[in-house]
Amino acid sequence: MTTTTPSKRTGGRSAAVIHSVRTAVEELVREKGPERVTVPMVAERAGVNPTSIYRRWGDLPTLINDIATYHLDPERPLADRGDLRADLTDWARDIVAHFRKPVNAALLRGGASAAGERTSDCLRNRRTEAGMLLARHPETSVTEDDVMDVVIAPIVYRVIFQPWMLDDSTADDVVARLFQPGAGSGLGSDEPASAE
Template identity: 45%
Template sequence: MVRPGGRSARVQESVHAAVRELVAEVGREALTVPLVAARAGVTPSTIYRRWGDLHELLSDVAVERLRPETPPEDHGELTADLTAWAEQFLDEMSSPPGRAYLRDALLGSPDGGNAGQCSAYAAEQIDVMLARAVAREEPAPDVEAVLDRVVAPIMYRILFRPHGTDAHYARGLVASLLRAPA
């Protein structure tokens, strides 16, 4: 088991920071485990032992970067909350860095664990908005409905059919979800 602090956390943070810095300086294509290890002040064997290979390390960094830093903004009603969140989600995930993080998160985790973690991040954000709607006594779909009817189509379009995937598209998905009978 990995301890949730101490040396393990310091190593993870220094390695993640090294990856982010090196990607900015030399590009993702030039990254190697020895280069990251030297920048982070650890041995390459530390990286191989903890992450396995460069793809798994990049995947771990991507998942950390895809974690939302703040709860979704409260706009006072569910339609506005979900619409603003979906537009921002689409904008972030479809940006060149967002697409690179998505690729890395999926590529370095063949068992789907990192994809599951990214899905959990979205579900947590959605749950916050839905709980606020319920507290305001607004009708609200469940988390799975939002994942299936808003998040999944956005992700599909980003990955496979990016043309025409814009704020208008995100607004349409939310409107269709909230119009549909429960």
């Protein structure tokens, strides 16, 4: 008699567990802060066994990092207005709006401290999105590193250290800096670098 291993379901009970765990983490972080949340607390709030959390995420830092990036889904549609500066501004506004919510800011802080020597999923996903936006404009000399250093880094810095400075003008200001003449390697121009 042959036996087959059932395929892993993405819906049903598994999806319900993931949803309840994510909700529990968000609630607990909002109530207590990420540094005071534990796996047993999350399990109790979510109504699941702690082993289910360890089996899926491995540890609390990985869980927090996953939740920190969950709402900013890298598969979501990105602005496409036909102009790189406009697209980057819309994208940055989306990121700022997301992290102006205290629970999302707390999750980012927890995810950043949990990442250790690894690049956090949040930063990896933002770099991927920057690459997608830049790929639409092959004529630009702006690079992914430029976008990360001039647009994303100041936003993340404010989220972690100066949340009161994250306001309606933040996205427009950081993207404007990206296009200032002489702002850095390849910055300040949408023109392609001349070939030697």
